[in-house]
Every structure is written in structure tokens, then in C-alpha cells.
Amino acid sequence: MISNRPHHHSKRSIPSFVGLVGVFALAGCSTYVPFAADEDLATRARSRVTERLAERIQVPYEISDAVRAEVGERINPAWSEKRRAEAVSDFIFGRLSLDYTLMPTRTAKETFDAREGNCLSFVNLFVGVAREHRLNPFYVEVQDYQRWSYSNGVVISRGHIVAGMYVDGELNTFDFLPYAPKSYRDFKPIDDLTAMAHYYNNLGAEELIDGTLDTALDQLEIATGLAPGFDKAINNLAVAYLRSGEDDAALQLLEEGLEGHPGNVPIMSNLARAYQQSGRKEQADVIFDELEKVNKTNPYFLIYRGEANLAEGDEQSALDYMKRAYQSDSRLPEVHVGLAKVYLALGRTKEAQHHVDRALEIDETNTEARRYQALLRRGGV
Numbered sequence: 093m094i095s096n097r098p099h100h101h102s103k104r105s106i107p108s109f110v111g112l113v114g115v116f117a118l119a120g121c122s123t124y125v126p127f128a129a130d131e132d133l134a135t136r137a138r139s140r141v142t143e144r145l146a147e148r149i150q151v152p153y154e155i156s157d158a159v160r161a162e163v164g165e166r167i168n169p170a171w172s173e174k175r176r177a178e179a180v181s182d183f184i185f186g187r188l189s190l191d192y193t194l195m196p197t198r199t200a201k202e203t204f205d206a207r208e209g210n211c212l213s214f215v216n217l218f219v220g221v222a223r224e225h226r227l228n229p230f231y232v233e234v235q236d237y238q239r240w241s242y243s244n245g246v247v248i249s250r251g252h253i254v255a256g257m258y259v260d261g262e263l264n265t266f267d268f269l270p271y272a273p274k275s276y277r278d279f280k281p282i283d284d285l286t287a288m289a290h291y292y293n294n295l296g297a298e299e300l301i302d303g304t305l306d307t308a309l310d311q312l313e314i315a316t317g318l319a320p321g322f323d324k325a326i327n328n329l330a331v332a333y334l335r336s337g338e339d340d341a342a343l344q345l346l347e348e349g350l351e352g353h354p355g356n357v358p359i360m361s362n363l364a365r366a367y368q369q370s371g372r373k374e375q376a377d378v379i380f381d382e383l384e385k386v387n388k389t390n391p392y393f394l395i396y397r398g399e400a401n402l403a404e405g406d407e408q409s410a411l412d413y414m415k416r417a418y419q420s421d422s423r424l425p426e427v428h429v430g431l432a433k434v435y436l437a438l439g440r441t442k443e444a445q446h447h448v449d450r451a452l453e454i455d456e457t458n459t460e461a462r463r464y465q466a467l468l469r470r471g472g473v
Contacts, residue, residue: 153223177257192268233253343366395417399433
């Protein structure tokens with residue numbers, strides 16, 4: 093089982109899957125749509141985007157001949173369902189010794205070749221290998237664990253994906269995130285097209301963080317084409333429009349997104365910022381007031397407000413928000429990175445170093461924490 097306790101290696105080794113809640117986990121959720129064959133899925137996906145973007149479509153869980161050959165030597169198709177499920181897990185997390193890294197998000201083939209990936213990368217490989225051996229895994233979105241990134245005044249959003257699978261009639265979920273608490277309450281099975289949209293949304297979010305706008309726009313247009321109502325892709329595509337100077341397109345997308353997803357914090361946050369940038373301060377203030385009322389204990393929102401205040405030069409208000417985020421959930425690496433940023437701005441390097449160290453104890457793959465660690469070591473802050 094994956095431990096929630098911090099590890100102290102350069103990468104986090106994942107020895108086995110985590111089986112979460114059983115039969116009742118998905119009760120009351122929307123009916124799961126059975127997966128399609130790879131070729132059929134690719135055809136349907138390509139029909140939803142422009143011809144130029146269709147050329148980029150790939151099925152994230154498709155496995156290579158190398159994977160097929162290697163796993164085929166270790167799994168007998170005559171074995172029972174339970175034994176085949178155990179063999180798939182043993183192959184992925186025993187034989188391959190995969191390591192967890194937050195970025196980039198990889199396909200099943202890429203995860204196999206690199207021997208590392210994030211939660212969605214692992215699920216892609218797990219789904220591909222398991223389906224190859226007549227098992228029925230599917231993608232599940234965890235609704236109450238979402239990852240936000242605050243960058244240059246906007247919120248970039250990604251979800252958390254786990255695998256679901258029935259084994260001998262009992263539902264199991266398999267989680268590959270090494271440090272997050274495993275007390276999820278809200279699971280939503282998603283079909284393969286939506287799972288593919290998550291994959292392209294992740295790629296787009298990563299390109300946004302890296303500043304590669306043209307590629308980000310392509311990935312996010314694919315994501316919204318595959319799943320037009322997908323809130324995270326809508327939000328991130330609007331961010332890409334804002335950064336490309338297409339303010340009117342961003343505002344329209346955010347306003348339409350908020351109509352379809354009332355109360356969505358990233359969309360509301362970015363809409364408020366877009367209103368600010370277009371001089372519509374009163375409308376921005378109305379949204380900020382609404383956000384404040386409903387997100388008093390949401391650590392990601394508090395980090396967002398802290399960083400917004402820090403960008404405006406109000407370090408004390410930024411520190412107040414970061415401390416509230418810490419009180420809400422001190423186990424999130426993003427909380428400690430946020431505190432480190434504020435303490436650095438205040439010239440309190442010792443406290444900044446403490447929180448960078450703490451962030452890396454929780455998640456040693458955290459890109460921002462590693463960057464600030466390097467800066468502190470070089471004395472470049």
C-alpha cells in the first residue's frame with residue numbers, strides 16, 4: 093500500500109496499488125458508459141475537433157507491442173478474474189517499479205517507457221494493461237480532491253483521476269497519488285471520451301504553466317471539443333485566451349462556463365480577474381465578494397487570494413490568507429509553497445526555507461518547491 097507519510101528520496105517509488113472504498117463508493121453516481129474499442133474511440137474523438145487538431149489525437153490508454161509482449165509472459169488468460177487483476181497490479185508496480193512525478197502527464201506507452209508519471213499517467217497504463225487481459229477498468233474522477241495552480245494572476249485547474257474496476261462483482265478503486273489523504277467522498281465514473289479530455293486538459297495546463305501558449309491552445313481546444321461541458325478545460329482555455337490577448341473570447345467563455353457551472357471557483361476567480369483587466373471593477377468586486385462568502389475554508393482559494401494580494405504588493409494581507417490556508421489544511425504542499433513565497437517577499441528567509449522543506453517532505457516532486465529550494469540554496473532570492 094502507498095503510505096501517506098513523507099518519503100525522503102529524489103522520487104517517490106510506488107510499490108503497489110491502493111484499493112480504496114469498495115462496493116458503495118460509486119453508489120448514486122451517473123451510470124458508467126462502457127468503454128469502446130481503441131479505434132472506435134479515436135474515430136469518435138477525431139470527429140469532435142477540427143481536421144488540424146484531429147491529427148494530434150491519440151488514445152491515452154493504448155498500449156504498445158512491447159507492453160503487450162512483456163505483460164503477456166506474466167499473465168495467463170485462463171486465470172480467474174481476481175488473479176488476473178492481481179497480476180496486472182504486480183506487473184505495473186512490482187515489475188516496472190514506477191515512480192511518481194507530477195509532470196508531464198503521459199500516455200500508457202510513455203509511462204511504460206519512462207517508468208514514471210502522475211496519477212492520470214498511471215491510470216492510463218493500468219486501464220490499457222487490464223483491458224488487454226479481459227478486465228473492466230474505467231476512469232473515475234475524484235470530485236473532492238482538485239488541484240489548482242495560481243500563475244500570473246489566473247487559476248489553472250486540474251482534476252484527480254483514479255481507476256475503478258469490478259473484480260468478482262465487487263467494486264474497487266485504485267489510487268496512484270502518493271501523498272494526498274485517501275478519504276475521498278465524491279467519486280464520478282467518466283467515460284473514455286471524458287477521460288481523454290482530462291488527458292488533454294492536463295497537457296494544456298502543463299503548457300500554460302511552462303508558458304507555451306500555442307501548444308496549450310491546441311491541447312485545450314481538443315479537451316473542450318471532446319467534452320464541451322468540462323469545467324476545467326473551459327477554465328484553462330479561457331486562461332489561454334487571456335494570455336494570448338483574446339480578452340473578449342476569454343470573457344465570453346468564462347461567462348458561459350459560469351452559467352453551466354454556477355459557483356465554480358476557478359472560473360469565478362478568472363472571470364473576476366478578467367473583469368478587473370477590462371476595467372469592470374464593480375463586476376469583479378461582486379464576484380470576489382461571492383467567492384469570499386463560500387470559500388472561507390477552501391485552502392486553494394485562500395492561496396489564490398494570498399498570491400493575488402502578494403502580486404499587488406500587499407504582503408501582510410497575503411500572509412494572512414496563507415496562514416488561513418495553513419489552518420485549513422497544512423498537509424497540502426501548495427500551502428507551504430504559498431507561505432514560502434510570502435516570507436521571501438518579507439525577507440524572512442529562514443521561515444521561507446522551513447516551508448519549502450515542509451512542502452518537499454509532503455511531495456518531493458513539487459516543481460515550485462524545488463525551484464524555490466534551488467533559489468534559496470544559491471542565495472538568489
